Amino acid sequence: MQTVVITGGTDGLGKGLALHYLRQGARVLAVGSTPAKGEALLAEATALSAGDRATFLRADLTSVTAAQELVTEVEGTCSSVDKLILCAQRYRLFGTRTVTHEGFEHSFALAYLSRYVLSHGLRATLESAPRPVIMNVGTPGIPLGRIHWDDLQLTRRYNGTKATLQSFRANDLLGVAFAAVHTNTPIRYIGYNPGVVATGMTDHLPQPLRALTKASFTLFATSVAKAVTPVSHLLDEPPGEPFTAYRTTRQLALKGTAFDKDAALRLHRLTQDLLLRQRS
Numbered sequence: 635m636q637t638v639v640i641t642g643g644t645d646g647l648g649k650g651l652a653l654h655y656l657r658q659g660a661r662v663l664a665v666g667s668t669p670a671k672g673e674a675l676l677a678e679a680t681a682l683s684a685g686d687r688a689t690f691l692r693a694d695l696t697s698v699t700a701a702q703e704l705v706t707e708v709e710g711t712c713s714s715v716d717k718l719i720l721c722a723q724r725y726r727l728f729g730t731r732t733v734t735h736e737g738f739e740h741s742f743a744l745a746y747l748s749r750y751v752l753s754h755g756l757r758a759t760l761e762s763a764p765r766p767v768i769m770n771v772g773t774p775g776i777p778l779g780r781i782h783w784d785d786l787q788l789t790r791r792y793n794g795t796k797a798t799l800q801s802f803r804a805n806d807l808l809g810v811a812f813a814a815v816h817t818n819t820p821i822r823y824i825g826y827n828p829g830v831v832a833t834g835m836t837d838h839l840p841q842p843l844r845a846l847t848k849a850s851f852t853l854f855a856t857s858v859a860k861a862v863t864p865v866s867h868l869l870d871e872p873p874g875e876p877f878t879a880y881r882t883t884r885q886l887a888l889k890g891t892a893f894d895k896d897a898a899l900r901l902h903r904l905t906q907d908l909l910l911r912q913r914s
């Protein structure tokens with residue numbers, strides 16, 4: 635039986651994938667921070683007669699410690715993991731800068747650091763599976779945002795959109811660095827942009843942007859049910875290359891600053907240092 639771990643597996647695209655893999659007969663571990671959403675997923679799993687294969691893991695992934703504890707918990711309960719799907723995200727496009735209790739800027743912590751910790755931390759458990767895949771769901775192929783090398787935590791001239799876009803670009807580089815650092819791994823790392831999908835993502839936006847985005851979702855967005863199909867095809871038949879990036883069904887050329895190997899390794903080393911300092 636395949637084991638699928640999904641962060642953000644209790645809502646939106648992640649939940650769609652959780653239910654898809656439960657229907658396919660897999661064991662699914664869905665991670666989220668809200669117990670009520672976890673309970674709702676488990677109720678849907680039971681309705682599919684898959685309650686015994688579904689687990690909700692509560693974790694606030696803005697915390698590095700929580701992400702590390704999640705690694706330990708998954709390692710302790712699963713002898714192997716076939717698919718790790720990284721969807722946990724909460725856009726904070728406006729408002730003031732928020733710092734986690736560990737001292738990291740919110741978007742950097744949730745959208746990037748947790749994915750770094752889980753990708754590298756679960757490597758050995760993934761490598762025990764016959765055809766392991768990590769999918770990092772974000773926005774590869776969108777030429778917006780950059781890494782603020784001199785101020786990764788955006789202490790100066792903060793703005794939420796800048797922070798969100800930096801986390802996206804950091805995830806592009808995470809995939810590049812993962813493949814560059816683990817040269818002999820059988821894990822296939824995929825950076826994936828689902829396009830515009832009608833999820834509850836908009837619920838956390840301030841008005842009037844929430845109403846506008848919801849209205850545009852009604853007109854232009856793909857439903858979660860439709861968006862799951864190309865994602866699951868890619869997860870089930872991953873490409874041969876160690877790292878690839880896709881925007882819906884289109885494979886992206888790995889060129890430009892978004893996929894620069896030197897920048898990826900630089901960010902990898904900086905992140906290692908940040909995590910070491912956080913532990914000590």
Ligand SMILES: NC(=O)c1ccc[n+]([C@@H]2O[C@H](COP(=O)([O-])OP(=O)(O)OC[C@H]3O[C@@H](n4cnc5c(N)ncnc54)[C@H](OP(=O)(O)O)[C@@H]3O)[C@@H](O)[C@H]2O)c1
Nearest residue numbers: 642644645646647666667668694695722723830831833835
């Ligand atoms: N929807 C789109 O149009 C779109 C477009 C491009 C890229 N994407 C990417 O696709 C991925 C999924 O997006 P989505 O639209 O499906 O999002 P969503 O519906 O808002 O779901 C987000 C998920 O992340 C979890 N989450 C949020 N904060 C968390 C925290 N602190 N700790 C643990 N889990 C947390 C949420 O659970 P809780 O609320 O319980 O914490 C929920 O399960 C994201 O990476 C997003 O960037 C989406």
